[in-house]
Amino acid sequence: MRKIEVTDVILRDAHQSLIATRMRTDDMLPICDKLDKVGFWSLEVWGGATFDACVRYLKEDPWERLRQLKQALPNTRLQMLLRGQNLLGYRHYADDVVTAFVERAAENGIDVFRIFDALNDLRNLETAMKAVKNSGKHAQGTIAYTTSPVHTAELFVKQAKDLQNMGADSIAIKDMAGLLAPYPTYELVKAIKAEVDLPLVIHSHATSGLAAQCQLKAIEAGADRIDTAISSFAWGTSHPATESQVAALKNTEYDTGLDLVLLSEIADYFSEVRKKYHQFESEFTREDVSVQINQVPGGMMSNLANQLKEQNALDRIREVFAEIPRVREDLGYPPLVTPTSQIVGTQAVYNVLAGERYKTITNEVKRYLQGGYGQPPAAVNTDLQKKAVGNEEVIEFRPADALKPELNKLRSDIGELAISEEDVLTYAMFPDLGREFLQQRADGTLKPEPLMPVTDASSNSKEPVATEFKVDVHGESYDIAITGVGDVGGGKRKFYISIDGMPEEVTFEALNEYVSEGGGGRKKAANPGDASAPLPGNVVEVLVAEGDTVEAGQALLVMEAMKMETELMANIAGTVKAVHVKKGDRVTPGETLIEIA
Numbered sequence: 001m002r003k004i005e006v007t008d009v010i011l012r013d014a015h016q017s018l019i020a021t022r023m024r025t026d027d028m029l030p031i032c033d034k035l036d037k038v039g040f041w042s043l044e045v046w047g048g049a050t051f052d053a054c055v056r057y058l059k060e061d062p063w064e065r066l067r068q069l070k071q072a073l074p075n076t077r078l079q080m081l082l083r084g085q086n087l088l089g090y091r092h093y094a095d096d097v098v099t100a101f102v103e104r105a106a107e108n109g110i111d112v113f114r115i116f117d118a119l120n121d122l123r124n125l126e127t128a129m130k131a132v133k134n135s136g137k138h139a140q141g142t143i144a145y146t147t148s149p150v151h152t153a154e155l156f157v158k159q160a161k162d163l164q165n166m167g168a169d170s171i172a173i174k175d176m177a178g179l180l181a182p183y184p185t186y187e188l189v190k191a192i193k194a195e196v197d198l199p200l201v202i203h204s205h206a207t208s209g210l211a212a213q214c215q216l217k218a219i220e221a222g223a224d225r226i227d228t229a230i231s232s233f234a235w236g237t238s239h240p241a242t243e244s245q246v247a248a249l250k251n252t253e254y255d256t257g258l259d260l261v262l263l264s265e266i267a268d269y270f271s272e273v274r275k276k277y278h279q280f281e282s283e284f285t286r287e288d289v290s291v292q293i294n295q296v297p298g299g300m301m302s303n304l305a306n307q308l309k310e311q312n313a314l315d316r317i318r319e320v321f322a323e324i325p326r327v328r329e330d331l332g333y334p335p336l337v338t339p340t341s342q343i344v345g346t347q348a349v350y351n352v353l354a355g356e357r358y359k360t361i362t363n364e365v366k367r368y369l370q371g372g373y374g375q376p377p378a379a380v381n382t383d384l385q386k387k388a389v390g391n392e393e394v395i396e397f398r399p400a401d402a403l404k405p406e407l408n409k410l411r412s413d414i415g416e417l418a419i420s421e422e423d424v425l426t427y428a429m430f431p432d433l434g435r436e437f438l439q440q441r442a443d444g445t446l447k448p449e450p451l452m453p454v455t456d457a458s459s460n461s462k463e464p465v466a467t468e469f470k471v472d473v474h475g476e477s478y479d480i481a482i483t484g485v486g487d488v489g490g491g492k493r494k495f496y497i498s499i500d501g502m503p504e505e506v507t508f509e510a511l512n513e514y515v516s517e518g519g520g521g522r523k524k525a526a527n528p529g530d531a532s533a534p535l536p537g538n539v540v541e542v543l544v545a546e547g548d549t550v551e552a553g554q555a556l557l558v559m560e561a562m563k564m565e566t567e568l569m570a571n572i573a574g575t576v577k578a579v580h581v582k583k584g585d586r587v588t589p590g591e592t593l594i595e596i597a
Helices: 013-018 025-038 050-058 062-072 095-108 122-134 153-165 182-195 211-221 242-249 260-275 298-310 314-330 340-354 363-369 382-389 407-417 421-429 431-443
Strands: 005-008 042-047 077-082 112-115 138-144 170-175 200-204 225-228 468-473 476-489 492-499 502-509 537-542 555-561 564-569 574-579 594-596
Touching: 005 242, 025 062, 025 260, 042 050, 042 062, 042 112, 050 062, 050 421, 050 431, 062 077, 062 095, 062 421, 077 095, 095 112, 095 122, 095 407, 095 421, 112 122, 122 138, 122 153, 138 153, 153 170, 153 182, 170 182, 170 211, 182 200, 182 211, 200 211, 211 225, 211 242, 225 242, 242 260, 298 314, 298 340, 298 502, 314 340, 340 363, 340 564, 363 382, 363 564, 407 421, 407 431, 421 431
Parallel strands: 005 042, 005 225, 042 077, 077 112, 112 138, 138 170, 170 200, 200 225
Antiparallel strands: 468 476, 476 492, 492 502, 537 555, 555 564, 574 594
16 A cells, blocks of 8 residues: 555645635644644644734744644644745845754754745755755755746656755645646656655645646655645635545545544634634635636735725726736746745736836836846746846846845844844844834734624624625625724724625724825825825835935835835936825825925
8 A cells, every 4th residue: 555645734825825824823722632643744834924924913923833833743743835045035035044044943843844946946945955954854845836838747857856966855746826737747746756766745726626636646646645724724725625635545545544533623623713714714715717727826816806906996807817927928937926926916917007018117027037036937028128127137146146144134133122043034034024023022012913703693682783785886786794893093993894705904084084094194196296106005115305306217215015016216307396105104006105396
């Protein structure tokens, strides 16, 4: 018999895929005793977006989560997802930061590091792989699967062989968007196993509805391990259900040996847990075979839908989906996985809403076209590259070779707020967010975002109160459900609602005039010199001051939208008459941010 091993992703990728990575440590720990008894090859518990979500929303120390899970799961390997030279952030870090991060993660409890690069540029894995091996932990070399004219089985086999030569202990095929189909899976696994004598793992999201079939064909072709999710957090943009795959293999030569009764008890627990996070559910996390056409991962769909709804442009989402493959081709067919999914998706939104392709080019697209993320899989659009980077040098070496050691500077910058090396690395991943988190911790003011109770019109009430409505606006009909209400202070009240299945937060203020968050009543852009944001976002940096002379096309400020940074340019030459924003302000399209006369 060839026993198939199972990695369960319930504590990381499952809730990242379905409830925006919001599961709290307090909801993980009570079930760890049972999880530890199942006999999983590993549990994926860390990495991906969990670090960001802990600091940004949950106000938890991600390192403390890891230590608690290690203590609660003494008999099970703990696994994390690491984005190579990007680690868990959205830029490349210097080698000393990468090495330190891996060392601390290993010391705090990670046994298995799944290491990948969004472009499959294996140069970006070298430092992390070496650090994992030096820490005595398991290095899982990972191939980001995608389809394009240049992504062939021969290419993936070569990458698997290169990963083996780099010292990988196992190989993972990471199908983050659900692009695999059963028979191509069989052929790919067969080809890799014929050339590479390492355990092979299949990680395939169920977005297209094909992942379970792909895993079975992969097993027949020689795969050794599969990624699954406990059924209460499975399917859709998550993964095949653990219980289903265990049952499918039971009494065969591939029997996992896992206990279905115990797994069912765990599923019952997480079924109740999931109800607590209802405000983060979305209709865009269901199965949708169109991913096989547009290659847009489910999480990316949800993000794009939210951005377009903020601008009353959700009716243009199909245009964005159609634009994404065109942008991807212009950029040399990168796999759509963090951070390239955000890079491509955000640029597609700009192209559609501006009515002109590449009228605005995000800083990340510029950096990408300059070689800042590594070698694209195929040739990029040279006209776009010239427009984005001008006469600046396009680098062909490993991007991190241009980075000086930065760990000492990070330690100095964060100062006494960091009481451990782990704190320094938290700051390194997300400087502004990390500093805010560490300051709030020092002040004793850490407060997680509220979880709204499930509203039940019939509970404790003799006269039911409606919580679901149908609203007609300008001929469009919307299904609206109120899912929770909370106080935020200062005369404001926050409502958690669902519009056509998409979760939203709305803050009402006791004012009769519009006041933007952080802005204090900015007027709408009306004059040629008024600079306004093309998308909702946050101000990262203001580059000019009142009285400055600027040229047309000069950068005025840097804003962040959809986790990507964009420079806002001057429409005309002139003098800065007024600056209405500062770093950290929230901005919305149409507001005058900077006036030029």
